[in-house]
Amino acid sequence: xxxxxxxxxxxxxxxxxxxxxxxxxxxxxxxxxxxxxxxxxxxxxxxxxxxxxxxxxxxxxxxxxxxxxxxxxxxxxxxxxxxxxxxxxxxxxxxxxxxxxxxxxxxxxxxxxxxxxxxxxxxxxxxxxxxxxxxxxxxxxxxxxxxxxxxxxxxxxxxxxxxxxxxxxxxxxxxxxxxxxxxxxxxxxxxxxxxxxxxxxxxxxxxxxxxxxxxxxxxxxxxxxxxxxxxxxxxxxxxxxxxxxxxxxxxxxxxxxxxxxxxxxxxxxxxxxxxxxxxxxxxxxxxxxxxxxxxxxxxxxxxxxxxxxxxxxxxxxxxxxxxxxxxxxxxxxxxxxxxxxxxxxxxxxxxxxxxxxxxxxxxxxxxxxxxxxxxxxxxxxxxxxxxxxxxxxxxxxxx
Amino acid sequence: xxxxxxxxxxxxxxxxxxxxxxxxxxxxxxxxxxxxxxxxxxxxxxxxxxxxxxxxxxxxxxxxxxxxxxxxxxxxxxxxxxxxxxxxxxxxxxxxxxxxxxxxxxxxxxxxxxxxxxxxxxxxxxxxxxxxxxxxxxxxxxxxxxxxxxxxxxxxxxxxxxxxxxxxxxxxxxxxxxxxxxxxxxxxxxxxxxxxxxxxxxxxxxxxxxxxxxxxxxxxxxxxxxxxxxxxxxxxxxxxxxxxxxxxxxxxxxxxxxxxxxxxxxxxxxxxxxxxxxxxxxxxxxxxxxxxxxxxxxxxxx
Numbered sequence: 001x002x003x004x005x006x007x008x009x010x011x012x013x014x015x016x017x018x019x020x021x022x023x024x025x026x027x028x029x030x031x032x033x034x035x036x037x038x039x040x041x042x043x044x045x046x047x048x049x050x051x052x053x054x055x056x057x058x059x060x061x062x063x064x065x066x067x068x069x070x071x072x073x074x075x076x077x078x079x080x081x082x083x084x085x086x087x088x089x090x091x092x093x094x095x096x097x098x099x100x101x102x103x104x105x106x107x108x109x110x111x112x113x114x115x116x117x118x119x120x121x122x123x124x125x126x127x128x129x130x131x132x133x134x135x136x137x138x139x140x141x142x143x144x145x146x147x148x149x150x151x152x153x154x155x156x157x158x159x160x161x162x163x164x165x166x167x168x169x170x171x172x173x174x175x176x177x178x179x180x181x182x183x184x185x186x187x188x189x190x191x192x193x194x195x196x197x198x199x200x201x202x203x204x205x206x207x208x209x210x211x212x213x214x215x216x217x218x219x220x221x222x223x224x225x226x227x228x229x230x231x232x233x234x235x236x237x238x239x240x241x242x243x244x245x246x247x248x249x250x251x252x253x254x255x256x257x258x259x260x261x262x263x264x265x266x267x268x269x270x271x272x273x274x275x276x277x278x279x280x281x282x283x284x285x286x287x288x289x290x291x292x293x294x295x296x297x298x299x300x301x302x303x304x305x306x307x308x309x310x311x312x313x314x315x316x317x318x319x320x321x322x323x324x325x326x327x328x329x330x331x332x333x334x335x336x337x338x339x340x341x342x343x344x345x346x347x348x349x350x351x352x353x354x355x356x357x358x359x360x361x362x363x364x365x366x367x368x369x370x371x372x373x374x375x376x377x378x379x380x381x382x383x384x385x386x387x388x389x390x391x392x393x394x395x396x397x398x399x
Numbered sequence: 400x401x402x403x404x405x406x407x408x409x410x411x412x413x414x415x416x417x418x419x420x421x422x423x424x425x426x427x428x429x430x431x432x433x434x435x436x437x438x439x440x441x442x443x444x445x446x447x448x449x450x451x452x453x454x455x456x457x458x459x460x461x462x463x464x465x466x467x468x469x470x471x472x473x474x475x476x477x478x479x480x481x482x483x484x485x486x487x488x489x490x491x492x493x494x495x496x497x498x499x500x501x502x503x504x505x506x507x508x509x510x511x512x513x514x515x516x517x518x519x520x521x522x523x524x525x526x527x528x529x530x531x532x533x534x535x536x537x538x539x540x541x542x543x544x545x546x547x548x549x550x551x552x553x554x555x556x557x558x559x560x561x562x563x564x565x566x567x568x569x570x571x572x573x574x575x576x577x578x579x580x581x582x583x584x585x586x587x588x589x590x591x592x593x594x595x596x597x598x599x600x601x602x603x604x605x606x607x608x609x610x611x612x613x614x615x616x617x618x619x620x621x622x623x624x625x626x627x628x629x630x631x632x633x634x635x636x637x638x639x640x641x642x643x644x645x646x647x648x649x650x651x652x653x654x655x656x657x658x659x660x661x662x663x664x665x666x667x668x669x670x671x672x673x674x675x676x677x678x679x680x681x682x683x684x685x686x687x688x689x690x691x692x693x694x695x696x697x698x699x700x701x
Contacts, residue, residue, distance in 0.1 A: 128670065
C-alpha cells in the first residue's frame with residue numbers, strides 16, 4: 001500500500017477489499033481530519049463479461065446466465081429478460097404466470113430489504129438490529145425455498161411463463177410467514193423511527209434534495225426518499241402490476257432516516273400486495289410455447305428491482321441467439337449520489353451513506369473506468385477495447 | 400516480605416497468570432452474553448484462550464516504515480502497565496498486595512497506559528487506517544479520562560483517603576451507588592469508553608477503518624495487546640464494583656459483583672448504536688463531566 005501524506009490532504013482508501021464492502025469496489029476519500037473533502041469511486045473488480053457471454057448462448061441458456069447477474073435480486077433479472085424476449089416473440093405469459101412472477105418479485109424485495117436493513121445497521125455499529133433482521137430474513141428465504149426449491153437463484157421463470165404453481169398448502173405457509181414478517185416489520189419501523197442513538201446516525205445525514213436526486217439520476221428507494229416519483233411498478237406498470245396496483249412510498253426529507261423509512265414501509269406494502277395476489281390468483285395455464293428462434297427486432301423493458309429501476313435492451317437478428325444484450329442496474333445510477341453526498345460529511349458517516357443506496361457491485365460492473373493518476377483524466381473503455389489495449393501493451397513491452 | 404512471596408504476587412497471584420486467565424474468562428463471558436442477547440450462539444468457553452495461543456504461535460510481521468523497537472516494545476509496555484496496576488487493586492476479594500497513599504492516581508494512569516500505547520502503536524505505523532484509528536483512540540482518551548477520574552475520586556473523597564485499599568475498606572460498609580448514583584453511572588460508562596466497547600468503539604470501527612490503530616499488528620504483538628485489554632477489563636470491573644457496589648470482601652462476592660457489572664455493560668453494548676467520535680466527545684464533555692460535577696456539588700454542600 002502506498003502512502004500519500006501531503007501537507008493538506010490525507011487519502012483513505014476503501015476497497016477493493018475492505019470490511020465495509022461485502023463486494024469489491026474501490027473508493028478513495030480525501031479527508032481533512034475526520035471530514036471528507038473529496039470522494040472518488042472506481043469500479044470494475046467484479047466484471048464478468050456477462051453481456052458478451054449472452055451473445056454466444058441461445059435464448060434459453062441466457063435465462064440461467066442472466067439470473068446470475070446479481071446474487072440478491074436474481075429473479076428481477078430473469079423477469080426482465082423474459083418480458084423482453086416475450087415482447088420480441090409477440091406472446092404474453094398467461095395471467096396466472098404473470099401473477100406468480102410478481103409474487104416472487106415481491107418476496108425477493110422483502111428478502112432484499114431485510115438484508116439491506118441488517119447491513120446498514122452493521123455499518124452504523126448497531127449489531128443487534130443486524131442479527132435480528134437477518135434472523136427474520138430467514139423466514140422469507142424459507143418461503144422462497146418452499147415455493148421454488150432454491151434460496152438464491154430461484155429459477156422461477158421460463159420463457160413464456162413460470163415453472164411452478166402455487167397450491168393452497170403453499171399459500172397457507174406463505175400467509176403464516178407473512179404474518180410473522182409483518183409483526184417484525186412494524187417493530188423495526190418503530191425502532192428505526194424512535195431509537196435516539198440510531199437516529200443520531202441517520203437523521204439529517206446524507207441529505208439529498210429532490211433537485212439533486214433528479215440531476216444525479218437516482219433511482220429506486222434512494223430517489224423516493226428524496227420525494228422523486230420514480231417507481232416503475234406505478235409509473236409504468238408491467239406484467240401483473242397492471243391488475244395488482246402498488247402504492248408508491250415517498251418521503252420528502254431525503255436523509256438516511258427517510259431512506260430507512262421508505263424501505264421499511266415498502267416492506268409492509270409488499271406484504272400487503274402478496275396477500276392480495278394470493279387471494280386473487282387468476283386461474284389458467286402456467287406457460288405458453290415460445291419458438292426456438294426469436295423474430296428479429298429490438299425490445300427494451302424497465303422493471304423495478306429492490307434497488308431501483310433495472311433496464312434491459314435486447315436485439316434479435318432472428319436466430320436462436322441474441323445479437324446484443326444490454327443491462328443497466330440501479331446501483332450505477334445511485335453511486336453518483338454517494339460520491340456527491342459523502343463530501344462534507346464525517347468519515348464515520350461514509351459507510352452509512354454508501355449503504356444507504358444499497359449498493360450491489362457485481363450487478364453493475366460491465367464497463368471499465370480508467371483513471372490517470374498523473375493528469376487526473378478519466379476515460380471509458382469497453383471490454384473489447386481494454387482487451388485490445390492489453391494485447392497491444394504487452395506486444396510493445398515484448399519488443 | 401520475602402523474595403518468593405513478591406515473585407508470586409507479581410507473576411502468579413494476584414498479578415500475572417491469574418489475572419490473564421481470569422481476564423480471558425471475563426472476555427468470554429462478555430462475548431457469550433452479547434451473542435445470546437443478539438440471538439446468536441456465541442463462542443465456547445475456551446475461545447479467547449485459543450485465540451491468544453494461536454496468535455502467540457503465529458509469525459509477527461513488522462511492516463516497512465515503522466520503528467521496530469517501538470513496534471515490539473509498545474504491546475509489552477501496555478501489558479506491563481495493566482499488570483502493575485493489579486497489585487494495588489483488591490483482585491478476587493483479597494486486599495491489595497501493595498499500597499501507598501495516593502495509589503489510586505497511579506492505578507488510573509497505569510490503566511491509561513494501555514490506551515496510550517495503542518494510540519502510539521497506531522501513530523508509529525504508516526498505515527492510513529492505523530493513523531486515523533490512533534487519532535480517534537487518543538481523542539477518545541482525552542474525552543472520557545477526566546469524567547472517569549472525577550467519578551473515581553468521589554468515593555476517595557468520602558473515604559478520606561486516596562489509597563485504593565482504604566477506599567475499598569470504607570466502601571465495604573457503605574453502598575456508594577446509593578449515595579453517589581451519578582458518579583456510578585459515569586464510572587460505568589467511562590469504563591466502557593476505556594475498554595472501547597460499543598457504543599464507544601469508533602477507534603476500531605471496522606466498517607470505516609478496519610481494525611483502527613492495531614490494523615498492522617499480527618501475531619505476538621496483537622496477542623499481547625489483547626491480553627492487556629483482558630487484564631484491564633478485570634481491573635476496571637474490580638475498581639468500580641469495589642468502590643460503588645459495597646466492596647468485594649471475598650471471592651464469591653467479587654465474582655458476583657463484577658459479573659453483575661459486566662452484565663449491565665453487555666446489555667448497554669447490545670442496545671446502543673456506535674457513536675461517531677465527535678458525538679463521543681460531546682457526550683463526555685457535555686453530559687459526563689457535568690453529571691460528575693453535579694454529584695460533587697451535592698457531596699460538598701449536602
